[in-house]
Amino acid sequence: MDLHDIALPIQDHLPVFNRVFREALRSKVGLVELITKYIVRQKGKKVRPILVLLSADVCGTVNEKSYRGATLVEILHTATLVHDDVVDNADTRRGLASINAVWKNKIAVLMGDYLLSRGLLLSLENDDVAFLKITSTAVRRMSEGELHQIQRSRKLDMDEPAYLRIIGDKTASLLSTCCEIGATSTSGNPEHHRLLREYGELVGLAFQIRDDILDYTGRKSITGKPTGLDISEKKLTLPLVHALARATAGERKQVLGMIRSGGKKVNVRHIVTFVEEHGGITYALERAREFAQSAKQRLETLPDSPSRRSLLAFADFVVEREK
């Protein structure tokens, strides 16, 4: 199953979501309208709205609140991407030129702020205060998680518990938010909220571990990213963390020394082999599968439905994907 198949059960809701999303961003300022239309044209994979709608459908009947929840997370995600592209000086996004490339940094940052304020207002105007609590906790975790990772990278100091906490904060928190918001929009049962929140968190962990594995094993022609990007950015992810824990003190010193010196001194091929030889890839994949399995267990008590089957398939999809 790919993402298209996974989205089938809530397919008919996507055009309504698109309309609510577009409406929420309306502005009387021409430049804002122009950039908003451009963002709509960039259209991403819509993983987050799809998760909101599937979770909503699993726990009840998709309604206006579900569309607004999907819009809130998509707006938030879009704002983050616009700001990210500024920081990374990225020229393209989703196959089109990035906002900062077309309109300059100043406009891109303002546009990001505008998007955030519209997301907030959409929720406030509709008294979706519960959504906001869930979402702002995720924003805090995401920024704190990224900053925590930077701090650890500088010291090259990472173990498995710290790694799991960081990826929980920076990645799993938003997927968890999507699923919890979806459940909240259609069910008043706190048990539903908890199950979907935990499903999202666990799927998020599996997703990020797979992402970190692909940094070692992925082909640039498929993933679009060069192998070993994390290594060159001094990010110690699970495959390497595990390999380092199993290596001799001498090997550890040599590998960390190479990463620390950075630049051309880093032999990516050498480090990938080191990780493979110490079972880092195999171990990380096992852990990802375990998290996906735990995620699926969270859905066991919920009634069978096409949307539930899609969420089960999504848990497998994130671990087995090649890009």
Place this chain on the structure above:
Amino acid sequence: MDLHDIALPIQDHLPVFNRVFREALRSKVGLVELITKYIVRQKGKKVRPILVLLSADVCGTVNEKSYRGATLVEILHTATLVHDDVVDNADTRRGLASINAVWKNKIAVLMGDYLLSRGLLLSLENDDVAFLKITSTAVRRMSEGELHQIQRSRKLDMDEPAYLRIIGDKTASLLSTCCEIGATSTSGNPEHHRLLREYGELVGLAFQIRDDILDYTGRKSITGKPTGLDISEKKLTLPLVHALARATAGERKQVLGMIRSGGKKVNVRHIVTFVEEHGGITYALERAREFAQSAKQRLETLPDSPSRRSLLAFADFVVEREK
């Protein structure tokens, strides 16, 4: 009266505000704590918290809600500054190195996001939903106003109504928010909320017009900014807008042509003289004084108190200041 005198009536509340502000930003991540402490050391003039607390004191008794309101606007303002410095590649802020200069852009942007999420959570955790509605409307107006100004600058297309709308959005909205939040924190009377909101909006207009006048008349040794910075950024502000409206078609064409070509072709001295000769400075100053006067009228029905006198003095201060 300077800002120090204006703050005297709420002087004793500032240490409590500082504590609430500091508490709201606590983090378990060392790097976040480090940067937060640095931000606290940078300490600004605290105009916004002072306005919140004065407005609160004018309408009732300063309380926990008032401190949280002051914290929310100061956090929001700080986040904006951190992001601004990234966009402008600024090296310093308040006499210390900027966050981006010390820790790089990526960390500065994440820190801005972290600050925003903490501001949000502070309000949500305390059910200050009214604060959030007021504030997110201001954030929308601020970003939309800035984008509107950029759009107009590109076309060199500006008249007084558009100018007033833009400065209302980009500047007056946040001062208005401060005063309305303050009033909301201590009074349940919607009339109080309206009066303080309008006072803040009008003072904000006067403030920005004075700022724009100083761009023509200010001395760099006092303002810290070179004369004519707006002209070189193609920003048409009230003194110039008024002068252009009173000039002949030929003069208008010549001045706009010079501004459009930009760079070394812009003779700032020439444009300043043009504006002065057509009464642009005098007119803008009159308008600023009118707005300050209207602001003060909004406070007429409120009982006399040291804080009320400070708000009256603040309206004069923003128009007469030299920096």
